[in-house]
Amino acid sequence: MLVKVRSVANVGLVTMPVEVEVDVAEAGFPGFTIVGLAGKAVEEARERVKTAINNSGMDFPSKKITVNLAPADLPKDGGAYDLPMAVGILAASGQLNFQLPFFNFKNTIFYGELSLDGSLRATKGVLLVGLFAQQTQNSKIKTQIFVPIESANEAAVVEGITVYPVRNLIELTDHLNEVKQIKKLGKVEVKELVEEGGVEYDLAEVAGQEQAKRALSIAAAGGHNLLMWGPPGTGKTMLARAMPGILPSLNSAEALEVTRVYSVAGLLEPGESLVRRRPFRSPHHGVSAAGMIGGGSNPLPGEVSLAHLGVLFLDEMPEFPRSVLEGLRQPMEDGQVQIVRAAAHVSYPASFTLVAAVNPCPCGYLGHPRRECRCSDKQIRKYRARMSGPILDRIDLHVQVPAVETDKLSSSPSLPAGKAGLGSSSKEVRKKVIDSRKIQDLRFRDESIFTNSQMKNKQVRKYCPLTGESERILRLAVEKWDLSARAYFKLIKVARTIADLAGEKDILPVHMAEALQYRQVG
Amino acid sequence: MKQGVVDATKIPNFSAVKPAVKKLFWRGKDGWDESWFDHAAAVVGSRRITEYGRRVVDKIVPQLVNGGATVISGMMYGVDQAAHRACMASGGRTVAVLGWGIDYKGITAEDLSIMNEIIEKGGLVVSEWEDQAGTLWTFPQRDRIMAALADEVYVVEAAVKSGSMITVEWAIKLGKRVWAVPGPVTSRVSDGTNRLIAEKKAQMWLPEQQVSQRTTNDAKSDDKNADIYRLLENETLTVDELARKLMRSVNEMGAQLSVMTLSGEIKEKDGKYFIGG
Known part of the structure; x- marks a missing residue:
């Protein structure tokens, strides 16, 4: 029968x-x-x-x-x-x-x-x-x-x-x-499951590094990719781990989208029904291109897709094989990856915020207040050249995470309360981030983008008019530091997010000037 | 570009160095000019230059150029190249004494590019060999030529055992004046220079005081800037440190530092701010 x-x-x-x-x-x-x-x-x-x-x-x-x-x-x-x-x-x-x-x-x-x-x-x-x-x-x-x-x-x-x-x-x-x-x-109900997710790593746990925390909140608010420079042990990894906690919680549709990827990858815990937190993926630098982008004869999602709607953290970015880093270009541009194999042609979502950490030199101690760097100029240049221009071009925020001398931290007067970005807990920062995301939602209601970082040059011109003084500051910076056209637009986008965080309609000179702090160096 | 050979035995001082230098091969835009060495200063130091070393070079070299001196160095990366660059930037004459033969083809792209730059900007490139490769023994040999060509030697950042110390030994033997720049006692690359001072082999080099004058001028114009200025007078600081000391938020502080950097009042390198020399 x-x-x-x-x-x-x-x-x-x-x-x-x-x-x-x-x-x-x-x-x-x-x-x-x-x-x-x-x-x-x-x-x-x-x-x-x-x-x-x-x-x-x-x-x-x-x-x-x-x-x-x-x-x-x-x-x-x-x-x-x-x-x-x-x-x-x-x-x-x-x-x-x-x-x-x-x-x-x-x-x-x-x-x-x-x-x-x-x-x-x-x-x-x-x-x-x-x-x-x-x-x-x-x-x-x-x-x-x-x-x-x-x-x-x-x-x-x-x-x-x-x-x-x-x-x-x-x-x-x-x-x-x-x-x-x-x-x-x-x-x-999906809604019941995605109730305000708790915070795994709180920003307040990281000692000092106020500027890095500030950069992190700008990254979260505007969806900007972030690169942290600094010697080992200064809190780069902890800062990155705190990133999901300051992003808005997943909404129902987003939670389902993330869960789909995890379901296919077989990464959901038995009995679990939904991914409730924004993913944080931190692949080791030994990862293969297939592991990062996705692959296999019946292609499975890679790290970029597992980090969808969350954070992809690359610790010691120059240590990653070049082919792996180059593979990030398509997902960073399109928010998805196409994987083509003999058996199948699949597409996975891969819209993530990239947070990368880089040591200043191969040994890690260049510019450290007490330890000595053992690297030669040539080694340092070679190390930095491993990050290709196209990847660095897609990173809007660059921030230094210097070594903190603990005695300086403990003996310093406590910071004035209520000042933005200082000693704030993740919850406080998240509130600000959500507010600025609302401003962006309103701004881009007629566009197919959601955050400032996604603006194309045309949209930057349309949504980010500069006042006289802001424009003057930016022009001065372009001249002084020989900034490229791409850097020019990146700075405006960052300034826009800083203004959004402050709840300002216009990009004020002080916002533009702060944005210059996060420009790409070297 | 011109090139040629000089009979080294005719140059004063060279009779005293051993092993004897017979010939000097040179390359340059305008050719060999004896008068360059009437007043010439060698600026030498570690390959591993720190930010401090860079700033010191940027202070010393323009002063030398203003005083009409030719700046001699060894074209190695680190202090040497910084000295050549600073000299060219302030429009001075610079002479690079190579640690390898003048026609040696195996040099790196970076070395080649600075060599071409030196020649193009009117400097001289000099070596006692034609196509000798750079190896362990050639660099110390080179050091004696630098000492002989210069009439004073400035040591910026040097370890106790280093090529710079060989230059210093020769300079002392030849009776030239040696200046050492003091550095942090915690830094290995300042060990050599500090020791030269401590053992009275070299005179301690100190810059002339100009900075404090500028501070008082600026204090009139802007109080907030003056606060930052006062702190940076003594040490280099990060945004976080400045914000903490002045009890301000990092965003305000960052914005202000950007503006001050743009106007050239202060400088920034790797996230640290200082008052440019």
Whole structure:
């Protein structure tokens, strides 16, 4: 008998329907064949499915079994087809005693990996299955999805579908045979989950470094990329880690977007349904280009996509291989990455804020008040040249994070309270950031951009008119430091954000002058 | 560009150096001019120049040029190149004594570019070899030529064991005047210079006092600037340090420092501010 069961394949973030056709033939030698561009993991499903069925107290028919995964030209990989195959075999061999025409296979999706004992294992991509079910269902009948219990929570946030969390094959057959129902998964509101996220690393924990903190809040407010220069141990990493905490919390749509990427990558904790915090990714400089950008024959998201809507922190940026750094150019420009492999062409979102830390020289102690630098001029030049111009061009803010002498810190008078950017906690800074983001939302309501950093030159001219004195300061700086046209526009964008943080309509001279502090040097 | 050879044995002082220098190969736009060495000062120091060293060079060299001196150095990166650059920038005559042969092709792009610059701006490039590569022994040999050509030697930042010390030893032997610039006692690259002063082998070089005058002038014009000026008179400071000392916010402080830097009142390097010399 022939049975068709529906499942899906995730190619990148795109979900496609897969029909699992199972034929259990009376004639022919007993055997189990899988066709339809099945990858190694799918081939091995034969052993898992067979053993799981046997260990669940049911019969694996010793007949000629043929499984076809349609469409035939779409490569399939992973363990998620175990469940639909097992269901198909049980149905085709008459072990599910429901009347097939009554059970609506069209509106049912099975998805999950089997364990040898018949239980289901956490499987990646369940959120995408849920979203697919939601998009493709017709208005009359709700689509139901059967997914592993450990991953089911991912789909709980999807509106309008029925999710059955499946523990093992026995529970599933009991449900399908209408012996004992599996309890539907309760719906979870995204809004409830993304309530004001706590702050993991507070800005107030970093000693001193007021200018760096100020730069961080400007970066957060305007979506600018940030480069920190400074010797080791001055708090660069801690500052970077504090960045997600001063960005506005994820809204529902954003949380879902981030979760989709994490679901595909299989990085959601079992039982977790949503990524609630802005991601902070800090890949080590040994990362490969595929690890950074994404890759694999069935391409998985890389660090740039895992940092989507969050922060990508590159510590000791010049130590990263050049090819990896160059790969950042496309995502930084477009907010997404295209990964092309023989098997698939996928696109992942990759709209992140780059925070990079750079030592002043290879040994790290150039300009340190007490320690001596051991590098030669040539080494230093070589080290700095590793960061290519095109990447530096996309970084609006450059800030020095000097070594702090602890005795100076503790003996200095406490800073005047209420002054912007001084000793503020992340919560206070975040409030300012949110306010300035609101100003930007209003400014760009007719544009397809959201933050000052995304402005093109035309938009800079339109939205950032300079008053006489601000213009004079900028002209002076361009002349004195030989700034390029690109640097010119970057400075205006930064000044715009500084003015937004101050709640000013115009870019005042003091904003322009402060922006000059964060220009690119050397 | 012209090039040529001078018989070194005819140059005064050279008879006293050992091993004897026979010939000097030179290159330059206008050719060899004996009168350049009537008043010539060698400015030497470490390859590993600090910010302090740079500022010292920027103080000493223009003074020498104003006094009509030719500035001699070794064209190595660090203090040497800073001295050549400062000399050219203030329109002076500079002479680079190479640690390798004048025709040696294996030099780096940076060395080549400064060499061309020196020649183009009317300076001289000199060596006792034709195509000798630069190695361990050639640099100390070069040092004796610098000492012989100059009539005084300025040491800016030098470690105890360094080529600059060899130049100093020769200069003392030849009876030339040696000036050493004092530096922080914590810095290894000032060890040599400080020791020269302590052992009375060199005279301590101090700049003339001009800075405080400027401060009082500025104090009249702007109180806030004067505060910053007063602090920077004594040390180099970062934005954070200035903000903390003056109890101001970093954003205000940053804006003001930008304006002061633009007007040339103060200078900035790697996030630290100082009063330009």
